[in-house]
Amino acid sequence: MKLRQLFPLLFIALLARGTMAAEQPVSQSIILASTTSVENSGLLAHILPAFTKETGITVHVLAQGTGQALETAARDDADLVLVHDLEAEQKFIAAGDGIDRRQIAWNDFIVVGPHSDPAHIAGTHDAVAALKAIAGAQAPFVSRGDKSGTDALEHRLWRVAGIDPAKAGGGSWYRDIGGGMGAALNAAQAMNAYTISDRGTWLSFGNKGGLTVLVDGDPSLLNRYDVILLNPAKHLVPKQTLATRFVQWLVSPEGQEAIGAYKVDGQQLFHPSAAAPR
Amino acid sequence: MGDVWAALGTAEFAHIVGLSLTVSLSATAIAAVIGLPSGAALAICRFPGRRLLILLANAFLGLPPVVVGLALYLMLSRSGPLGALALLFTPSAMIIAQALLAAPIITALTHRAIQDPWEEYGGALRVDGATRSRSIRMLLAIARSSVLTAVLAGFGRTISEVGAVLIVGGNIASYTRIMTTAIVLKTSEGELGLALGIGLVLIGISIAVSASAFVLWER
Numbered sequence: 001m002k003l004r005q006l007f008p009l010l011f012i013a014l015l016a017r018g019t020m021a022a023e024q025p026v027s028q029s030i031i032l033a034s035t036t037s038v039e040n041s042g043l044l045a046h047i048l049p050a051f052t053k054e055t056g057i058t059v060h061v062l063a064q065g066t067g068q069a070l071e072t073a074a075r076d077d078a079d080l081v082l083v084h085d086l087e088a089e090q091k092f093i094a095a096g097d098g099i100d101r102r103q104i105a106w107n108d109f110i111v112v113g114p115h116s117d118p119a120h121i122a123g124t125h126d127a128v129a130a131l132k133a134i135a136g137a138q139a140p141f142v143s144r145g146d147k148s149g150t151d152a153l154e155h156r157l158w159r160v161a162g163i164d165p166a167k168a169g170g171g172s173w174y175r176d177i178g179g180g181m182g183a184a185l186n187a188a189q190a191m192n193a194y195t196i197s198d199r200g201t202w203l204s205f206g207n208k209g210g211l212t213v214l215v216d217g218d219p220s221l222l223n224r225y226d227v228i229l230l231n232p233a234k235h236l237v238p239k240q241t242l243a244t245r246f247v248q249w250l251v252s253p254e255g256q257e258a259i260g261a262y263k264v265d266g267q268q269l270f271h272p273s274a275a276a277p278r
Numbered sequence: 279m280g281d282v283w284a285a286l287g288t289a290e291f292a293h294i295v296g297l298s299l300t301v302s303l304s305a306t307a308i309a310a311v312i313g314l315p316s317g318a319a320l321a322i323c324r325f326p327g328r329r330l331l332i333l334l335a336n337a338f339l340g341l342p343p344v345v346v347g348l349a350l351y352l353m354l355s356r357s358g359p360l361g362a363l364a365l366l367f368t369p370s371a372m373i374i375a376q377a378l379l380a381a382p383i384i385t386a387l388t389h390r391a392i393q394d395p396w397e398e399y400g401g402a403l404r405v406d407g408a409t410r411s412r413s414i415r416m417l418l419a420i421a422r423s424s425v426l427t428a429v430l431a432g433f434g435r436t437i438s439e440v441g442a443v444l445i446v447g448g449n450i451a452s453y454t455r456i457m458t459t460a461i462v463l464k465t466s467e468g469e470l471g472l473a474l475g476i477g478l479v480l481i482g483i484s485i486a487v488s489a490s491a492f493v494l495w496e497r
Binding site: 186 | 355356357361366367448449450451453454463465466467468469470
C-alpha cells in the first residue's frame with residue numbers, strides 16, 4: 001500500500017503551514033473591517049507599511065463594504081472599522097457597538113456613464129437632477145445593491161428625487177448587481193450604463209473603457225471616511241490598545257500626510273480631514 | 279502586458295501562490311486521511327446507517343462552497359460557538375473549509391473504487407483471516423489508480439474553490455489572500471489582464487501538481 005506516499009505530502013504541507021504561522025505574530029496584529037474603496041483604490045496598501053514600520057503592528061484589512069464591515073465588527077470579528085455612511089455609523093454607535101468616531105479623510109462621489117450620455121447630464125453639478133434625467137430617459141443604470149456606503153448614498157439620492165428606481169418605467173433600465181464598486185464599474189462598462197462611484201475607486205480602476213465622469217461637484221456627493229472603535233461595554237475588544245494606536249496614527253500629522261500623499265496618475269485620491277469639524 | 283509580468287514576479291504574489299498550495303494541499307491531505315479509510319470502510323463493512331452514510335457522501339459531492347463558508351463563518355465567528363479558537367480570517371479556517379468540501383468527494387469516490395475489488399478479493403481476504411484494517415489497506419493498494427483519482431478530484435475542488443475561502447479567510451493581503459480570491463479582487467479592480475494572468479498561473483500549478491502526483495503514484 002502506498003498510503004505512506006501521502007505522508008511526505010502531508011509533512012510538506014504542515015511544514016509550510018508552520019513557517020506561514022511564524023511569519024504572522026498574531027498578538028501584534030489587528031483586523032480592520034473597511035469599505036472596499038479604501039482598499040481597492042490602493043490607499044491602505046500605500047499607508048499601512050509606514051504604520052507597521054513605526055509600531056510593529058500589522059493591520060489585516062477586510063475589504064467588505066460599509067454594511068458588511070459594521071456587521072462583522074458587531075459580531076466581534078474585527079477590531080475597528082473604516083467606513084463611509086454617516087446614517088449607518090450613527091446607528092452603529094447608537095446601538096452601543098461603536099465609540100470614538102473620527103473622520104480621517106474625504107473625497108467625493110461622482111456619476112459616471114457612457115460618452116454617448118443618453119440622459120444628457122454631462123457637465124452638470126446636481127446629482128438628484130442627473131438621476132431624474134437618467135430615470136426619465138430610462139437609460140441603463142447600475143446599482144451596487146450591496147448595502148455599502150455608496151449604495152446607501154445612491155438610495156438617499158433616489159429618495160430625494162422622489163423616484164423608486166426599481167419600479168419606475170418597468171425598472172428594466174435599473175440594474176441592481178449586488179456587488180462591490182469594481183464589479184459595478186465593470187458592469188456599467190459592459191452595459192454602457194450609468195453608475196455612482198467614489199472618486200478613489202474610479203481613479204484607480206483599470207477597466208474604464210467607454211465610461212467617463214459626467215457629474216461631480218454637488219455638495220450632496222461629499223464622501224467622508226470615518227474610523228470607529230468598538231465599545232468595550234458591549235464587546236470583547238482584546239486588541240483595543242492596538243486599535244486605538246492605529247486610530248491615533250491615522251489622525252496624527254504623519255498619518256494624515258500619508259493619506260494626502262497617495263496619488264494615482266498624479267491625482268490625489270483622498271483628502272486628509274482629521275482636523276475638520278464634525 | 280509588462281505590468282502583468284512584473285506583478286507576477288513580486289514577493290507578494292509568491293506568497294499568494296505559496297499560500298494557495300499550502301491551504302489546498304493541507305486540506306486535501308486532511309480530507310484524504312478522513313476520506314480514504316471512510317470510503318473503504320463503507321465498501322467493506324456492514325453496519326446500521328451505512329446506506330445513509332453512502333447516500334450522504336454522494337449527496338455532499340455537490341456541497342455549495344459558499345454555504346459551507348457561511349456555516350463555518352458562523353461557527354468560527356467570535357460570537358459563534360467556536361469563537362474562542364480565534365480561527366476566523368486565518369489560513370487555518372481556510373484549510374478547514376476546503377477539507378470539509380473535499381472529504382465527501384474523496385470518501386464517495388473511494389467507496390466506488392473499493393467496491394469492485396472487494397467483491398473480487400473479499401472472499402480470499404476473509405479466508406486469509408485478514409483484519410478489517412489490513413483488508414482496507416490491501417484494497418486501497420489494489421485500487422490505487424482509482425484512489426489517486428479520488429484524491430486528485432479532492433485537490434481539484436480545493437485549489438479551484440473561491441466561495442468558502444473568501445468568507446472564512448477574508449482575502450487579507452499577504453495573510454489569507456490566495457490565487458482564486460486574488461483573481462476576484464483584481465477583476466473588481468478592473469485589472470482584467472492581471473486577473474487573467476493569475477488565472478493562467480493557477481491553471482498551470484493545478485495541472486503541475488496533479489501531473490506530478492500521477493507520475494509519482496503510477497511509477
